[in-house]
Amino acid sequence: MSDKFEVVVIGSGPAGYVAAIRCAQLGMKTACVEQWVDDKQKTLLGGTCLNVGCIPSKALLDSSHKFVEAKDHFDVHGISTGKVNIDVATMLARKDKIVGQLTGGIAGLFKANGVTSVQGHGKVLAGKKVEVTAADGSVSTIDAEHVIIAAGSQPIDIPPAPIDNDVIVDSTGALAFDAVPKRLGVIGAGVIGLELGSVWSRLGAEVVVLEALDDFLPAMDAQIAKETKKVLTKQGLDIRMGCRVTGSEVSGAKKKTVTVSYMSGDEEKTEKFDKLIVAVGRKPSSKNLLAPGCGVNLDERGYIFVDDYCATEAPGVYAVGDVVRGPMLAHKGSEEGVMVAERITGKKTAINYDCIPNVIYTHPEVASVGQTEQQLKAAGEDYKIGVFPFVASGRALAANDSDGMVKLIADSKTDRILGCHIIGPSAADLVQQMVIAMEFGSSSEDIALTVFGHPTLSEAVHEAALAVNGHAIHIPNKKARKK
Numbered sequence: 250m251s252d253k254f255e256v257v258v259i260g261s262g263p264a265g266y267v268a269a270i271r272c273a274q275l276g277m278k279t280a281c282v283e284q285w286v287d288d289k290q291k292t293l294l295g296g297t298c299l300n301v302g303c304i305p306s307k308a309l310l311d312s313s314h315k316f317v318e319a320k321d322h323f324d325v326h327g328i329s330t331g332k333v334n335i336d337v338a339t340m341l342a343r344k345d346k347i348v349g350q351l352t353g354g355i356a357g358l359f360k361a362n363g364v365t366s367v368q369g370h371g372k373v374l375a376g377k378k379v380e381v382t383a384a385d386g387s388v389s390t391i392d393a394e395h396v397i398i399a400a401g402s403q404p405i406d407i408p409p410a411p412i413d414n415d416v417i418v419d420s421t422g423a424l425a426f427d428a429v430p431k432r433l434g435v436i437g438a439g440v441i442g443l444e445l446g447s448v449w450s451r452l453g454a455e456v457v458v459l460e461a462l463d464d465f466l467p468a469m470d471a472q473i474a475k476e477t478k479k480v481l482t483k484q485g486l487d488i489r490m491g492c493r494v495t496g497s498e499v500s501g502a503k504k505k506t507v508t509v510s511y512m513s514g515d516e517e518k519t520e521k522f523d524k525l526i527v528a529v530g531r532k533p534s535s536k537n538l539l540a541p542g543c544g545v546n547l548d549e550r551g552y553i554f555v556d557d558y559c560a561t562e563a564p565g566v567y568a569v570g571d572v573v574r575g576p577m578l579a580h581k582g583s584e585e586g587v588m589v590a591e592r593i594t595g596k597k598t599a600i601n602y603d604c605i606p607n608v609i610y611t612h613p614e615v616a617s618v619g620q621t622e623q624q625l626k627a628a629g630e631d632y633k634i635g636v637f638p639f640v641a642s643g644r645a646l647a648a649n650d651s652d653g654m655v656k657l658i659a660d661s662k663t664d665r666i667l668g669c670h671i672i673g674p675s676a677a678d679l680v681q682q683m684v685i686a687m688e689f690g691s692s693s694e695d696i697a698l699t700v701f702g703h704p705t706l707s708e709a710v711h712e713a714a715l716a717v718n719g720h721a722i723h724i725p726n727k728k729a730r731k732k
């Protein structure tokens with residue numbers, strides 16, 4: 250490759266491919282370097298999100314949710330089904346088809362926008378050059394005016410439970426079990442542990458989640474986290490807090506099992522599982538990415554060091570997505586990709602990092618934006634809260650889906666919305682309404698004075714906004730909870 254590009258993007262995940270497309274839309278000659286290939290050596294675009302993350306996990310969550318609905322929840326509607334079975338191979342094939350459709354779609358978008366797709370491992374050299382080592386071993390160098398690093402992240406592994414991609418797997422392996430494990434262990438009660446633990450639990454696995462911390466989902470609003478644990482436990486997840494895994498031993502020849510040792514307080518315990526998922530977080534991918542002297546530095550946690558606008562310390566070199574600080578979320582990386590593309594062309598685009606929604610796609614979904622009650626309390630802020638339970642929502646009852654609540658937090662003096670935390674049906678889509686409201690600096694009264702369609706789940710957000718100032722209609726108003 251001897252061409253000179255205005256922009257070279259390293260990585261084609263949601264941060265990289267979006268950055269590349271936006272750069273091309275803005276008229277820049279753009280290449281995107283991706284190292285991932287399939288078994289036919291064809292470049293796989295889309296990164297973790299499309300190939301082994303957001304999309305395949307949601308495909309399995311939707312399949313397994315439908316299975317539980319048909320098995321356990323159709324009878325209340327008067328629908329009888331007989332014995333409900335799951336064919337795992339069909340479920341996995343559906344997931345793979347969706348992944349293929351979407352990753353192929355990125356290739357189509359690259360073509361339509363004129364982005365050049367380059368296969369290979371990219372390494373940033375000094376002077377805004379990118380060295381590319383292709384899957385066949387050939388090495389070339391691309392000159393660029395701007396480089397955007399979007400190398401993403403990979404699962405963290407822990408010495409007591411080394412991944413063997415057979416019995417002990419990471420999130421990627423957990424998306425491809427060829428049968429429902431009888432007993433499934435999960436290390437880590439974070440997003441992946443709860444989502445993928447739910448998938449296999451719904452399909453019949455006995456699931457034990459071992460979490461090192463004493464607090465469940467500590468970054469979440471504590472009231473919502475408590476409700477989430479209660480609901481997931483009721484669904485059958487055996488979530489054990491304060492459990493530090495110390496070792497694992499795989500045994501058996503034909504039918505292998507793994508015995509996991511862990512400390513629960515001062516007590517040493519063991520559990521035997523057919524499969525074990527290790528889901529203890531992800532780390533930035535920066536292996537062989539930065540040549541000495543390229544001017545890009547890492548922070549103390551191994552992320553590429555960037556400023557508020559994703560510029561590294563090397564002029565003309567940017568980094569976006571999971572490889573930089575902030576939540577490891579696809580939409581966060583995509584917005585950073587757009588921001589960098591636009592700033593290269595001189596626009597003043599910025600991201601409001603206080604308004605990034607976060608969702609756990611269990612059922613019910615758990616979604617949040619903004620500050621939690623405990624954060625505001627710790628900061629000594631004056632706030633008021635409105636809570637509306639879905640059990641009082643006509644639409645949720647009609648759908649037989651009334652677990653959970655909407656919690657809206659507003660500033661006591663200005664009434665400006667500071668945070669929204671939801672566990673409930675379609676929480677991901679409901680919280681998005683409050684993301685928009687917060688972006689526009691809305692007060693809870695603005696939401697209270699807005700007309701909501703009836704009957705909708707959104708009415709729960711409306712009622713929570715009314716409840717902030719003690720005006721809810723469909724629940725008795727406690728005295729408005731003020732600090």
Ligand code: FAD
Pocket residue numbers: 259260261262263264265282283284285294295296297298299301302303304306369370371372399400401402420441534537538569570571572577578579580581582610
């Ligand atoms: P990645 O998607 O990791 O992409 C990086 C790409 O760069 C990869 O394709 C990699 O091969 C390539 N690459 C790396 N180094 C090089 C190099 N040197 N040269 C060339 N190419 C390179 N987030 C959500 O927001 N919602 C969800 O529902 C969600 N679900 C998830 C479920 C699971 C099971 C997992 C594992 C993650 C999930 N995430 C979810 C997180 C989400 O996938 C990541 O935040 C997102 O993919 C990060 O995007 P990225 O572009 O920064 O990196």
Ligand code: NAD
Pocket residue numbers: 407436437438439440441442444459460461462492493494528529530531576577578607608609610
């Ligand atoms: P996580 O950080 O959400 O959870 C990891 C959990 O493992 C934590 O609760 C942690 O305390 C625990 N842990 C760490 N070490 C442990 C040990 N040795 N023993 C027992 N427990 C231990 O990480 P994750 O679930 O692996 O997900 C990784 C990233 O992927 C997250 O940052 C998340 O943002 C992203 N992701 C997002 C979604 C989504 O948006 N719906 C879904 C999946 C993944």
